[in-house]
Amino acid sequence: MGTAISLDLADDLPAVELAELAEGVFAWLREVDARFSTYRADSEVCRVDRGELSPAAAGADLRAVLARCADLWGATDGFFDAYATGRLDPSGYVKGWAVQVASDRLLAAGAANHCLNAGGDVRVRGHASSGGPWRIGVRHPWDAMATCLVLAGTDLAVATSGVYERGHHVLDPRRGAPARGLRSVTVVGPDLGLADAYATAAVAMGPAGIGWLDRLPDHQHAVVTDDARLLHSAALPLAG
Template identity: 85%
Template sequence: MGTAISLDLADDLPADRLHELAEDVFGWLREVDARFSTYRADSEVCRFGRGELLLSEASADLRLVLERCADLWGATDGFFDAYATGRLDPSGYVKGWAAQVASDRLLAAGAANHCLNAGGDVRVRGRSSSGRPWRIGVRHPWEETATCLILTGTDLAVATSGVYERGHHVLDPRRGTPGRGLRSVTVVGPDLGVADAYATAAVAMGVAGIGWLDRLPGHRHAVVTDDGRCLHSTNLPLE
């Protein structure tokens, strides 16, 4: 998926069972990468984007992702747009969605205590092996080895979209130019795919994204602006 992925299984289960659960998670993520990678010419999403694959021929997962992206386009007033670059790229939803599905599968399999981190998109459930709520560090947007916030909780989906690694690369679909004003956006909600898309949309909006996030029901957020201000929801689960 073009990013580092880590999994912490905190349930007191036999080692072979933990290994089996981990293999299931990484097997699923490899499947998602093969299907949705925009870097692989033979991936399903690239073939569909080039018109080589009809919607009726697409997998159930691709059809689901396209439907969700269309819904998110409407929910964000067009600022989350899988076609913002001129070609199909649903990555701003897929990474969070894939991790959310993996977490749901772990829960259904009896692994109620886990933390899955897919390149800064984090889904936690239950408690860590210490018995305490999980602690989630939000990367400092100027200092690579530092955090600017630490969140804590037992059931959180935390997605962060930022410009600190690739520069201002998230396009404002209306103007066709990168959104400006927000260095980092973190969204906390019940579903990691949706939180991922909302964080991407807010970066595309620029400073206007702050007011939009304030009005977003069922979600909390933290924002670091290009000029170094840190703003966040009053009920953000901070340590």
């Protein structure tokens, strides 16, 4: 998936069972990478983009993702756009969605206490091995070795979209140019796919994204602007 992925299973289960659960997670994420990658020529996404495979003939997961991306385009007034670059790229939703699916599967399998982190998109459930809530550091957008915030909770989906690693790569689809104004956007909510897409959309909006996030129901956020201001919603679950 083009990023480092870590899994922490905190349930007191036999080692063999934990290993099987972990392998299931990573097998699923490898499958998602093979089917949704924009870099692998044989992926379903690339084949649809080239017109070799019609969306109707694609797998059920890709059809569902494309339908959700269409819904998100409407919900974000066009700022979440899987075709913003001129080609099909649903990555702004897929990574969060894939991690959410993996977490849901772990919960269904009896692993109620876990943390799955895919490059800063994090899904936590239950408690950490210490017995306390999970603590999630939000990377400082100018210092890779520091955090700007630490969140805590037992059932959180946390997605961060920023320009600190790849530069201003998120496009404003209305202008067809890189969006500017927001250095980092973190969205916290109940579903990681939605949080991932909302964070991407807010970056694409630029400074107007702050007001949009303020009006977003059932989600909290933290924003670091290009001029180094840190703004966050009052209900953000900050660690004590």
